[in-house]
Amino acid sequence: MSRVTSRPSWRGARFAAISSALFSLIATMAIGPAAPASAVNGTTVCALTSGGSGVYRYNGASWTRIGDAAGHLYGGRFGLFATTPDGREIVRYLNSPFNWQGIGGSGATWAVTNDAIYRLSPDLSGVWKWTGTGLNWTQVGGPANWLYGGGLGLFATTPDRSAIYNYRGTPWDWQGLGQAAPQDITYVVGGSNIYGLGGDHHLWVWNPNLAGWVRPQNQPLSPITWLVGDGGGIAPATLDDHGNLFTTSGEPLTGQPFPIGNSNIDVVRTSNDSAVYAASPLRDSVWKRSIAGWSKIGDLQTQQLVSCP
Secondary structure, rough: OOOOOOOOOOOOOOOOOOOOOOHHHHHOEOOOOOOOOOOOOOOEEEEEEEHHEEEEEEOOOOOOEOOOOOOOEEEEEOEEEEEOOOOOEEEEOOOOEEEHHHEOOOEEEEOOOOEEEEOOOOOOOOEEEOOOOOOOEEEOOHHHOOEEOOOOOHHHHHHHOOOOOEEEEOOOOOOOOOOOOOOEEEEEEEEOOOEEEEOOOOOOEEEEOOOOOOOOOOOOHHHHHEOOOOOOOOEEEEEEEEOEEEEOOOOOOOOOOOOOHHHOOOEEEOOOOOOOEEEOOOOOOOOEEEOOOEEEEEEEOOEEEEEEO
């Protein structure tokens, strides 16, 4: 059965326990008991404020501060996670303000699915899954270049990015999907599909019935420069070279109040297919698109937006 790569010759030690000297994010928060390791239905948006100074959650009407300084946020239906400012630890939000649980040490990146969080080791030598308890992680794959997670599951690109593989739920059991297009740029995992953007600046989607990548119909005429979305939604949105957003079906997200560029490219599309969140180009406000159109939902100065329960 295919794997990301062959099993490394060495046997990875169990994920080391974190230091007793917990860092900034944990030190300023109450550490509570572990919440049940299960998916949470429905998602909203969470934000890391400018300078990494605080973590906020939007409840549909207002923003609530739920944590102090952090380095980076990772979110999805399984939960909200944050690295400490120095990047040496990762913690899990326990669904009440300032209540976080330390779950492990550093990584090159993490990916959140509907039922788990995964870690790529700092030296890119292996993929690990959190067991759901304490600081315990299990290795499930070998070397990889990057991880992508979402409703459909976990995916990892090979070290040379020549192919992407799907984790099938059992350690070391991966299915190769090839490459979306030559010189792939990025991937986003949706609720039922994985989407790829190739060097040809076209959108591609994996078709399991054809066992190959296909181009959806009715795509915008302008070249696609990025896929926006962090895996917490049903599908990403596409971004053309004029800063305009489209659905993966090619429909424009009409009424967009400003272009999307490098400064505010972290657009969030939650599990509600009509809900899209974006920061203004100056990152001094957050906007939401619903069926009624775009509206400002706060003057929060943000560094990052992610989907979260």
